[in-house]
């Protein structure tokens with residue numbers, strides 16, 4: 206995407222923010238609420254329990270949000286048995302933005318783009334970002350340390366400095382962004398859009414248990430621990446949920462290699478469902494309620510931050 210196209214995308218938003226898709230938690234209702242409130246809404250294709258349910262959900266989202274951009278996250282990995290069928294649905298509705306996770310390939314990127322979608326890919330290091338640029342993606346999501354879900358472990362300052370040096374296209378920053386001030390800070394670091402996940406876990410529309418929502422409201426960065434023991438790659442988890450499941454945060458299982466188990470199935474069926482993931486930014490989340498209320502507050506806080514910095 207060139208700078209004009211990026212400006213055109215941003216002009217359709219109330220805030221320079223995209224919601225990060227969250228396994229189990231993001232629902233079609235959440236996507237609709239996010240889009241209606243003026244940010245880019247998103248959800249993983251795997252959240253509806255079948256491809257037919259995904260079809261129904263996207264039909265409802267597309268009809269309700271009309272021209273507002275929304276995103277669907279596809280796990281482009283051989284372990285995802287629904288990939289081909291879900292891809293058909295994404296192509297059928299010409300989903301405006303597709304966020305690819307894992308093992309993206311150039312053919313898939315080109316197929317989606319030829320069908321009218323923008324393709325974004327998340328990365329945790331500059332080397333991955335360069336690979337994505339070679340594949341021809343439209344947007345790169347830089348996931349810094351402290352992010353919810355599968356996290357990066359590089360400071361957002363370092364990651365943004367390295368990627369922005371050579372990438373002039375659409376760049377999103379992910380990890381711990383929860384206030385309007387932080388959205389502005391992401392822009393100052395060179396991001397076009399801030400990418401926000403964990404605060405939406407406390408939204409009414411999120412498919413999260415009441416105890417999960419409360420942990421987000423009560424929690425701070427000190428309640429988050431990074432472990433690769435559940436999925437094979439580093440992810441951030443809520444320490445109170447580990448304890449509730451009888452696990453000792455100081456002695457978590459460790460993996461030294463092997464296959465990535467993205468949905469925590471098999472031995473680790475509890476990961477994501479009962480052992481809850483969130484990022485270090487949750488200290489800024491003070492209440493649970495409709496996503497619209499949080500986005501309204503975010504917009505007001507962003508305006509305050511701009512004013513405080515003397516930006517019109």
Ligand SMILES: Cc1cc2nc3c(=O)[nH]c(=O)nc-3n(C[C@H](O)[C@H](O)[C@H](O)COP(=O)(O)O)c2cc1C
Pocket residue numbers: 224225226227228230249278304306327348351352353354355379380381382400401402403404481482483484485486
């Ligand atoms: C519970 C949870 C589940 C997630 N699941 C996914 C997922 O299925 N696909 C994906 O691309 N990112 C996933 N993420 C990452 C988010 O999209 C986003 O990058 C991240 O939440 C941003 O960091 P933050 O939570 O600190 O705002 C997940 C994050 C959380 C907290």
